[in-house]
Amino acid sequence: MLTDTGYASLVIPVLVALPVWFWLRKRSKRAPPYPPGPNEYPLIGNVLDFPFRGPLWEGLTDLAKRHETDVLRLKLPGMEMVVLSTSEAISDLLDQRSAIYSDKPHTPMIELSGFAESTLVLMPYGPRWRMHRKLFNNFISASTAKDHDVNQTKVVSDLLINLHRNPKSFREHINLLTGSLALSIAYGIRADTPHNEFVLMYEKILKVAQEGLVPATFFVDIFPFLRYLPSWFPGVQFHAYANKVKKDLHTAMTRPVEHVAEKLKSGVDIDPSMASMCLENLDDWGQKGIDIEVICNTLGILYIGMSDTIKAALSSFFLAMARSTEIMRTAQRQLDSVLGGARLPDHSDIDDLPYIVAIVKETLRWAPPAPIGTTHRLMEDDVYRGMLIPGGATVIENIWAICYDEVVYPEPHTYNPARFLDKNGRIDPSVKDPEARVFGSGRRTCPGRHLALRMLYLTIARILATFDILPADKDGRPSIPEARYSKSLLREPMPFECAVKPRSEKAVELIYHAVAIHQ
Numbered sequence: 005m006l007t008d009t010g011y012a013s014l015v016i017p018v019l020v021a022l023p024v025w026f027w028l029r030k031r032s033k034r035a036p037p038y039p040p041g042p043n044e045y046p047l048i049g050n051v052l053d054f055p056f057r058g059p060l061w062e063g064l065t066d067l068a069k070r071h072e073t074d075v076l077r078l079k080l081p082g083m084e085m086v087v088l089s090t091s092e093a094i095s096d097l098l099d100q101r102s103a104i105y106s107d108k109p110h111t112p113m114i115e116l117s118g119f120a121e122s123t124l125v126l127m128p129y130g131p132r133w134r135m136h137r138k139l140f141n142n143f144i145s146a147s148t149a150k151d152h153d154v155n156q157t158k159v160v161s162d163l164l165i166n167l168h169r170n171p172k173s174f175r176e177h178i179n180l181l182t183g184s185l186a187l188s189i190a191y192g193i194r195a196d197t198p199h200n201e202f203v204l205m206y207e208k209i210l211k212v213a214q215e216g217l218v219p220a221t222f223f224v225d226i227f228p229f230l231r232y233l234p235s236w237f238p239g240v241q242f243h244a245y246a247n248k249v250k251k252d253l254h255t256a257m258t259r260p261v262e263h264v265a266e267k268l269k270s271g272v273d274i275d276p277s278m279a280s281m282c283l284e285n286l287d288d289w290g291q292k293g294i295d296i297e298v299i300c301n302t303l304g305i306l307y308i309g310m311s312d313t314i315k316a317a318l319s320s321f322f323l324a325m326a327r328s329t330e331i332m333r334t335a336q337r338q339l340d341s342v343l344g345g346a347r348l349p350d351h352s353d354i355d356d357l358p359y360i361v362a363i364v365k366e367t368l369r370w371a372p373p374a375p376i377g378t379t380h381r382l383m384e385d386d387v388y389r390g391m392l393i394p395g396g397a398t399v400i401e402n403i404w405a406i407c408y409d410e411v412v413y414p415e416p417h418t419y420n421p422a423r424f425l426d427k428n429g430r431i432d433p434s435v436k437d438p439e440a441r442v443f444g445s446g447r448r449t450c451p452g453r454h455l456a457l458r459m460l461y462l463t464i465a466r467i468l469a470t471f472d473i474l475p476a477d478k479d480g481r482p483s484i485p486e487a488r489y490s491k492s493l494l495r496e497p498m499p500f501e502c503a504v505k506p507r508s509e510k511a512v513e514l515i516y517h518a519v520a521i522h523q
């Protein structure tokens with residue numbers, strides 16, 4: 005038998021729940037539907053559908069195709085996710101509505117390790133991000149990318165020498181090339197060995213970013229409330245790890261600037277760099293609200309933003325050449341017809357070398373270094389094509405899906421630079437340019453893309469002018485390397501072998517002559 009209190013304990017929750025239920029029903033009838041996606045289960049949402057196993061970009065492309073949508077919704081515990089897989093959807097949302105699609109989502113580890121507050125790529129959208137971006141654009145933009153041609157030419161000369169001396173270690177040489185370029189532009193430091201103090205500092209940071217800060221490596225990223233546990237709590241290791249990363253990141257970003265400041269103070273002759281120009285005009289920058297911390301962060305992002313991306317693209321280029329000698333020969337024929345084998349190609353030859361330009365485009369399309377870019381965060385509810393995208397959603401631009409759209413790029417798995425050329429061998433403007441998407445979109449689009457393209461163009465042209473890249477020899481037979489790739493968000497070829505050989509005695513002469521000019 006129920007007492008008065010017993011009745012009350014049944015009736016009161018029902019009285020409270022009913023209006024809430026009616027309100028939610030009314031709201032769900034009024035609110036536009038969410039974008040299509042797999043059915044979600046209570047608590048776990050779409051965890052069972054999420055492509056955790058294979059490469060994420062391919063899994064997301066398949067899911068979008070299965071649900072016949074270019075705006076796919078996935079619900080994960082504590083996270084709304086929207087995946088955009090056509091240029092149209094990306095342009096409509098990330099470009100056209102960039103005022104609300106430009107924030108970045110953060111895991112607790114990204115915040116605790118200092119990456120969110122000091123790296124431009126992960127910084128929350130707002131005045132602080134704007135200040136960093138302004139300083140970056142002042143030195144590296146469409147109009148200023150050319151200012152770094154001399155630095156590029158110097159580090160490419162070093163690369164050619166290294167390839168000649170030790171061709172087997174071509175991946176290490178590419179690594180040094182990008183690190184050295186970043187250090188020379190940012191700080192005027194010429195790093196000619198992988199053991200350079202500053203190269204080692206930044207490589208350590210990149211390793212941590214790829215291994216320790218990948219979402220879900222630490223439990224705290226899956227259960228964010230754990231971040232409030234004190235560091236002395238039994239089993240809590242993430243605080244110590246995050247503090248160590250934060251300290252290393254701070255050192256990598258400040259130490260090279262201190263190095264330049266010391267040199268300036270002692271009156272030693274140094275190569276001009278972003279650091280020297282900032283330090284010499286500290287007061288002017290200060291009046292614009294840009295202090296030494298903003299300067300250190302902005303210069304530091306050069307190594308972080310440049311190194312792995314250009315390295316991945318150049319490694320894919322070596323792989324593609326070793327897999328297709330005919331394509332390499334076609335490029336070399338064009339180089340020889342323009343240069344007559346008498347000099348090395350320069351930035352100024354770009355208009356006469358459309359096949360090299362096409363190789364750069366096809367390399368970025370065939371192997372986009374960041375196949376899902378870096379995620380954006382929607383800052384408020386948005387309605388698109390009658391669908392509700394909830395504020396706070398993590399928005400993924402599936403660059404891979406665009407690069408592998410077989411309607412735009414027939415036989416997308418085949419590496420074929422000629423797809424970008426017209427019948428006269430010039431760049432065909434009617435073929436969609438992958439460069440428009442592989443660098444991301446909207447206000448957060450890659451600010452280093454012009455510099456990156458100039459660097460890729462020069463490096464590829466100079467390598468092909470002087471070297472053959474051929475399949476490695478295995479028991480007297482050419483062994484064509486397989487195109488196997490990492491599943492990491494910065495996608496690069498797995499280790500492979502190829503034979504890098506100078507094209508002629510004259511080519512070797514040109515390589516050493518170019519280095520002598522820069523000594």
Ligand code: HEM
Nearest residue numbers: 124125309310313374377378443444445448449450452456
């Ligand atoms: C092949 C080379 C490169 C590729 C494929 C690439 C790709 C990307 C992508 C996809 C993004 C994210 C854009 C978005 O959120 O929508 C990005 C951001 C960024 N990249 Fe690059 N990048 C390359 C080279 C570079 C270079 C050379 C630099 C530096 C000189 C650089 C600096 C940055 C920075 C600072 C950001 C963050 C921008 C922001 O959030 O405001 N990148 N890049």
